Amino acid sequence: MPPASEPGKQQVELTVNGIPATVLVYPMERLLDVLRHELALTGAKEGCGEGECGSCCVLVDGQLVNSCLIPVAQANGASITTIEGLVQEQRLHPLQEAFLTCNGAQCGICTPGMILAAVHLLDKHPQPTLDEIREGLSGNLCRCTGYSQIFEAVQQAAGKSEPK
Amino acid sequence: MTENLIIGAAVPRKEGRDKVTGRARYVDDLTLPGMLHGATVRSKLPRGRIRKIHFDPAIQWDEYVVVTAKDIPGRNCIALILDDQPCLADDVVNHAEEPILLLAHPDRHKLWKTVQAVSIEYDALPAVFSLEESEKQTEIIWGSDNTLKTFLIEKGSLDGIWKRAEHIVEGEYFTGAQEQLYIENNGMVATFDETHGVTVWGSLQCPYYVHKALMAVFALPEERVRVVQMETGGAFGGKEEYPSMIAAHAALLAMKAKRPVKMIYDRMEDLAATTKRHPSRTRHRTAVAADGKILGGEIEIAMDGGAYATLSSVVLSRGTIHAGGPYHWPNVTIRSKAVATNAPPHGAFRGFGAPQTLFAMERHMDRIAQVVGISPVEVRKRNFLKPGMTTTTEQIIRENIDLDCMLDRALALSEYQSKKKLFAQQNASGSHRKGMGIAAFLHGAGFTGSGERYLSSLVGVEALADGTVRVLVSSAEFGQGTNTVLCQIAAETLRLPYEFVTIAQPDTSTVPNSGPTVASRTAMIVGNLVHSAALGLKQTLIGSGVLTESYTPEEFRNACRNHMSKHGELKSYSRYEAPPGIFWDDQKYRGEAYAAFAWAVYIAQVSVDLTSFNVTVDDFVALQEVGKVLHPRLAEGQIAGGVAQAIGFALYEKVVWQDGRMLNNQMTNYLMPTSMDLPPIRVFFEELGNVHGAYGAKGIGELPMDGPAPAIVNAIEDALGVSFRSIPLLPEDIQAGLSEAADSSLAVKQA
Numbered sequence: 001m002p003p004a005s006e007p008g009k010q011q012v013e014l015t016v017n018g019i020p021a022t023v024l025v026y027p028m029e030r031l032l033d034v035l036r037h038e039l040a041l042t043g044a045k046e047g048c049g050e051g052e053c054g055s056c057c058v059l060v061d062g063q064l065v066n067s068c069l070i071p072v073a074q075a076n077g078a079s080i081t082t083i084e085g086l087v088q089e090q091r092l093h094p095l096q097e098a099f100l101t102c103n104g105a106q107c108g109i110c111t112p113g114m115i116l117a118a119v120h121l122l123d124k125h126p127q128p129t130l131d132e133i134r135e136g137l138s139g140n141l142c143r144c145t146g147y148s149q150i151f152e153a154v155q156q157a158a159g160k161s162e163p164k
Numbered sequence: 165m166t167e168n169l170i171i172g173a174a175v176p177r178k179e180g181r182d183k184v185t186g187r188a189r190y191v192d193d194l195t196l197p198g199m200l201h202g203a204t205v206r207s208k209l210p211r212g213r214i215r216k217i218h219f220d221p222a223i224q225w226d227e228y229v230v231v232t233a234k235d236i237p238g239r240n241c242i243a244l245i246l247d248d249q250p251c252l253a254d255d256v257v258n259h260a261e262e263p264i265l266l267l268a269h270p271d272r273h274k275l276w277k278t279v280q281a282v283s284i285e286y287d288a289l290p291a292v293f294s295l296e297e298s299e300k301q302t303e304i305i306w307g308s309d310n311t312l313k314t315f316l317i318e319k320g321s322l323d324g325i326w327k328r329a330e331h332i333v334e335g336e337y338f339t340g341a342q343e344q345l346y347i348e349n350n351g352m353v354a355t356f357d358e359t360h361g362v363t364v365w366g367s368l369q370c371p372y373y374v375h376k377a378l379m380a381v382f383a384l385p386e387e388r389v390r391v392v393q394m395e396t397g398g399a400f401g402g403k404e405e406y407p408s409m410i411a412a413h414a415a416l417l418a419m420k421a422k423r424p425v426k427m428i429y430d431r432m433e434d435l436a437a438t439t440k441r442h443p444s445r446t447r448h449r450t451a452v453a454a455d456g457k458i459l460g461g462e463i464e465i466a467m468d469g470g471a472y473a474t475l476s477s478v479v480l481s482r483g484t485i486h487a488g489g490p491y492h493w494p495n496v497t498i499r500s501k502a503v504a505t506n507a508p509p510h511g512a513f514r515g516f517g518a519p520q521t522l523f524a525m526e527r528h529m530d531r532i533a534q535v536v537g538i539s540p541v542e543v544r545k546r547n548f549l550k551p552g553m554t555t556t557t558e559q560i561i562r563e564n565i566d567l568d569c570m571l572d573r574a575l576a577l578s579e580y581q582s583k584k585k586l587f588a589q590q591n592a593s594g595s596h597r598k599g600m601g602i603a604a605f606l607h608g609a610g611f612t613g614s615g616e617r618y619l620s621s622l623v624g625v626e627a628l629a630d631g632t633v634r635v636l637v638s639s640a641e642f643g644q645g646t647n648t649v650l651c652q653i654a655a656e657t658l659r660l661p662y663e664f665v666t667i668a669q670p671d672t673s674t675v676p677n678s679g680p681t682v683a684s685r686t687a688m689i690v691g692n693l694v695h696s697a698a699l700g701l702k703q704t705l706i707g708s709g710v711l712t713e714s715y716t717p718e719e720f721r722n723a724c725r726n727h728m729s730k731h732g733e734l735k736s737y738s739r740y741e742a743p744p745g746i747f748w749d750d751q752k753y754r755g756e757a758y759a760a761f762a763w764a765v766y767i768a769q770v771s772v773d774l775t776s777f778n779v780t781v782d783d784f785v786a787l788q789e790v791g792k793v794l795h796p797r798l799a800e801g802q803i804a805g806g807v808a809q810a811i812g813f814a815l816y817e818k819v820v821w822q823d824g825r826m827l828n829n830q831m832t833n834y835l836m837p838t839s840m841d842l843p844p845i846r847v848f849f850e851e852l853g854n855v856h857g858a859y860g861a862k863g864i865g866e867l868p869m870d871g872p873a874p875a876i877v878n879a880i881e882d883a884l885g886v887s888f889r890s891i892p893l894l895p896e897d898i899q900a901g902l903s904e905a906a907d908s909s910l911a912v913k914q915a
């Protein structure tokens with residue numbers, strides 16, 4: 001249990017990967033730091049700290065955000081999905097499976113953010129064109145792959161996913 | 165001959181599941197009890213003498229651990245080649261961002277503010293910021309003449325050659341600094357205690373480089389220094405030498421604090437303070453016969469090494485040896501030098517000097533073609549190296565390489581000829597100009613010359629308690645696929661399922677020194693050692709009578725368990741031995757520079773927007789011969805990623821310098837290619853087979869960095885009819901080039 005109060009800190013209520021969590025934090029702390037340090041969810045990574053690289057991407061109420069740009073107070077009451085929340089009953093999400101088979105992850109540091117961006121993309125466009133994939137992932141930088149195998153992974157996962 | 169089952173198959177990446185689920189542990193994901201955060205106070209001046217360090221009295225300094233050069237128990241240097249770079253500046257600073265003082269505190273937010281509360285008084289010294297200033301030696305900032313290293317290659321003789329030449333073709337070419345831009349910044353966690361000495365966990369390529377550097381800084385024997393590689397979020401050479409610095413810093417703080425210390429750079433610090441690709445200038449003067457054949461020439465290379473020698477000598481070496489490209493030079497003189505400037509030291513970056521000199525060579529080939537009046541295709545075909553010919557270091561080409569055939573295949577794949585014709589018509593009007601460009605090149609695998617012999621790498625393969633097998637190497641995984649291909653090799657050698665083989669986390673307390681993870685050496689050199697160590701393990705089992713020549717995987721496991729119950733631990737090691745007949749003269753820079761070369765022909769199709777001067781690469785064909793492709797998907801990924809990085813090198817990535825300091829040290833203003841910026845990168849392999857390396861694999865990682873920039877700039881010239889000699893080539897440079905060309909054609913008309 002977090003202590004009831006500490007000067008300057010506030011209680012923030014989050015639902016993270018379906019599980020309610022209450023954290024006692026400074027309201028302007030970055031959501032990224034709260035996830036990593038308070039909740040030990042280290043899947044979201046810091047690459048640039050200014051919203052350019054997307055490696056800290058998470059879903060907040062279904063929207064793709066750079067968690068390095070969000071003060072945690074702004075996420076109060078929100079439902080958050082991180083990379084750790086995609087595995088269901090030990091089974092990989094189709095996108096995780098596809099990244100694995102297509103070699104969409106090389107060094108892996110951009111992968112959690114990239115996969116969440118792809119989840120968001122397939123939510124909006126279940127059968128995306130290549131241009132839609134390019135645009136949907138353009139906020140997530142990858143220095144290893146040249147993106148081709150990431151595009152393939154998204155296409156593969158889209159092919160497998162049930163049409164809505 | 166038995167068929168390969170696992171080599172050449174697209175098995176899953178060993179650590180892939182951890183990476184796609186977010187479970188992979190990078191250094192910043194590691195937290196130790198009582199851990200402090202560390203930060204660095206850096207020089208704001210490019211060159212000067214430190215007069216006084218002020219600590220703002222408003223800060224409660226007793227809360228902080230403060231480390232200066234005086235706290236270093238051993239030598240104040242980062243041991244590498246010349247050991248000229250201090251771990252912490254003591255008396256003088258030689259570049260902006262040079263580390264001077266270290267701070268640690270439990271609260272990292274407070275810590276970052278406190279870095280600003282340390283101010284340093286200097287007596288400024290005159291500084292040098294460019295190759296040209298350094299060459300003029302008006303100010304001596306390093307050694308006696310600012311020269312970090314020189315090389316001279318002489319083949320044949322240039323006597324009389326200029327008279328015999330039908331054409332003398334000259335050119336001068338420039339490449340800029342480039343940031344590796346791994347998405348994970350440099351970082352390290354360190355502990356220190358009297359019994360175990362120093363332990364560091366970090367993001368790094370070369371555990372034993374860090375190990376060697378820490379032994380020197382702490383004056384500790386090898387068993388009291390331990391280096392562990394965490395999952396590493398990209399490296400590209402940028403984590404070859406710099407991790408030794410940050411490891412020493414974190415460990416010095418940990419020693420003084422008597423607590424674990426984590427030091428993670430943020431992006432601005434990483435960009436400003438750590439290494440970049442060496443800026444370069446290459447001059448060609450080439451004697452060419454009427455038919456376009458090269459008779460001989462002079463190549464002069466200069467690289468900006470920054471303030472300390474670090475790896476400049478080896479980067480320059482590779483650049484020098486690759487300067488002649490995949491062509492036959494009957495006579496050539498190559499002079500090269502790396503000089504010092506007061507910028508942070510430039511360092512290792514994928515390609516390691518070769519992208520710079522190959523940019524010059526491949527631009528120059530197009531220039532020769534123009535002067536002679538033949539096509540870019542023809543000029544290359546007339547000069548390609550063929551089996552039996554010698555390279556500039558007089559290495560005989562023994563591989564059965566056919567570059568004519570590769571070029572033809574690349575031309576067909578890219579529809580080069582038909583597109584070139586079509587674009588020539590289309591370019592007469594409209595808002596865009598299109599063009600096609602070629603680059604042909606080679607990349608030597610492994611350390612140069614006698615390098616591998618000096619490294620004398622050691623590799624182990626051990627049986628685990630459950631009878632499966634584990635590979636023991638210090639070779640690091642940072643995306644390229646080290647874990648996967650080395651496990652494939654061991655599994656194939658032992659005829660075991662891929663799942664029966666794992667690889668140890670690189671940890672100097674448990675893995676032998678298989679050398680640094682650099683120079684496209686892992687698959688070829690280390691892979692070969694894994695192969696022989698695995699064979700050794702099998703022979704031990706057969707020799708002791710617990711296994712027969714033909715076995716099932718289960719029989720193998722039982723044999724391992726059997727053997728271990730009788731004899732205890734079961735490990736097999738293999739040490740590098742140079743192949744026979746290898747000759748290399750380090751003084752004359754002559755002989756077998758590399759055990760094997762990878763060969764490639766790349767073709768770029770570009771369009772230039774005449775309104776915005778934006779260049780887009782519309783199609784890219786990358787055809788290469790890299791020996792046996794161990795894993796088609798990983799190989800393709802390596803090539804595509806390298807091409808993407810090289811497109812950045814050519815068109816986007818510009819380090820803006822002011823007085824030796826990077827001004828645009830943010831991802832917002834140092835731009836790398838996004839998913840919107842890249843063409844379809846079409847990757848093709850030739851497999852001609854090779855005598856060296858595990859299952860015939862050669863190096864692959866660096867090759868794709870060499871060719872795209874010249875192919876693209878050649879294509880831009882094809883589109884615009886204007887020659888560009890310098891990269892990065894930004895829209896403003898294109899605009900300037902076009903208006904300069906318009907001015908001079910106007911001047912011609914008026915005259």
